[in-house]
Amino acid sequence: MxxxxxxxxxxxxxxxxxxxxxxxxxxxxxxxxxxxxxxxxxxxxxxxxxxxxxxxxxxxxxxxxxxxxxxxxxxxxxxxxxxxxxxxxxxxxxxxxxxxxxxxxxxxxxxxxxxxxxxxxxxxxxxxxxxxxxxxxxxxxLRVAGRAKLSDSVIGTGIPHLGRGHHGNALIELRNVMGEVSGIRRMGSAALDLAYVAAGRMDGFWENGLSPWDMAAGILLVREAGGFVSDRDGGPGMLDTGGIVAGNEAIHKALLKELKKPAPVR
Ligand code: IPD
Ligand code: CA
Ligand code: CA
Ligand code: CA
Structure with missing residues (x-):
């Protein structure tokens, strides 16, 4: 190379x-x-x-x-x-x-x-x-995956643990997304999650509470592989807010929508 x-x-x-x-x-x-x-x-x-x-x-x-x-x-x-x-x-x-x-x-x-x-x-x-x-x-x-439907998708995420806040919100998000997709992965390296989205191995990714060093390189990878990356509001504030949503155009949009939904009714 x-x-x-x-x-x-x-x-x-x-x-x-x-x-x-x-x-x-x-x-x-x-x-x-x-x-x-x-x-x-x-x-x-x-x-x-x-x-x-x-x-x-x-x-x-x-x-x-x-x-x-x-x-x-x-x-x-x-x-x-x-x-x-x-x-x-x-x-x-x-x-x-x-x-x-x-x-x-x-x-x-x-x-x-x-x-x-x-x-x-x-x-x-x-x-x-x-x-x-x-x-x-x-x-x-690399090229992001072409799947356009959440129902066909494998989506990566990070979920909070001991010492990390927003457990309640994370559960709501997880319940909303997991009900719509083929699979959820929690790999444990946000940078690698984004690299996998760029490589088309995962169709999308979202996480909250990240730091700039977890995301900066991965953001460019996804964009240069033809993908979309934004903060939780669809804006460019990932490094400032710590929230990130990534995928191809359709999956990115669908994820943003799922993440805005309230808690599912039991
Ligand atoms: C962590 C990883 C993990 C994410 C955490 C990060 P570290 O980074 O990226 O996937 O869920 O929020 O802190 O501490 O292993 O460099
Ligand atoms: Ca990190
Ligand atoms: Ca580290
Ligand atoms: Ca660390």
Missing amino acids: AYSALMRVMVEAARKAGRSLARDFGEVQNLQVSMKGPGDYVSQADRKAEEIIYTELARARPGYSFLMEERGVVEGEDAQHRWIVDPLDGTTNFLHGIPLFSISIALERQGQLTAGLVYNPAMDELYTAERGGGAFMNDRR
Whole structure:
């Protein structure tokens, strides 16, 4: 695959961090783990991967700013460019030995998403997209699925857990959507969920309470694969509101409608 100079930088950082994650995944029981809040863990593996990505990107593009899950904000001299990084999306899966986790790296230029990468090291699946250039998995061009009816669809989501609010709303949404679709998946990595929508493996995805690093790269992947992504109101405020709905045009629209419905009558 002939990547641009920018994408080569991102791919190199992701592959190097991916090797570190793969090593740690093999010895997951020996990792130091700490709790950030109820049900919210971070491990040495997250921090090591983040350090690798930070070092690689900062060396290749000096002065760019960063928003990273563990390290937070790093202001660079170049405020026009910002990396948005989740070094390990799916920490809970990782710590349980479930090989569904990813690295997510996005670049914003003047507030606009211009490049995105999601990498699942356990399956060696590398999803990349640049604005206007299409989306790819390894060297295969991606296209969102063509199914137009919710009744034919498999839809991904994330549901809140211990320490995460809105359990009641989540149940209402789940009950409304699950009654209309072929299947619901809760994979545990929002970045990977979006990559799967881009790849046409899942027909749609919605989640609430996400952070920018969970979504930024995946949003570009879905759009560049011909899909639609919005916040809960159909607007562009995903990174600000933490709510996201994605799919092809028809599924995106149908999901938005389902999510607005009140609680089903028993
Ligand atoms: C989590 C994953 C998960 C989503 C959570 C996120 P993390 O990210 O994306 O799928 O449901 O809301 O926090 O903490 O494993 O990077
Ligand atoms: Ca986390
Ligand atoms: Ca995450
Ligand atoms: Ca993370």
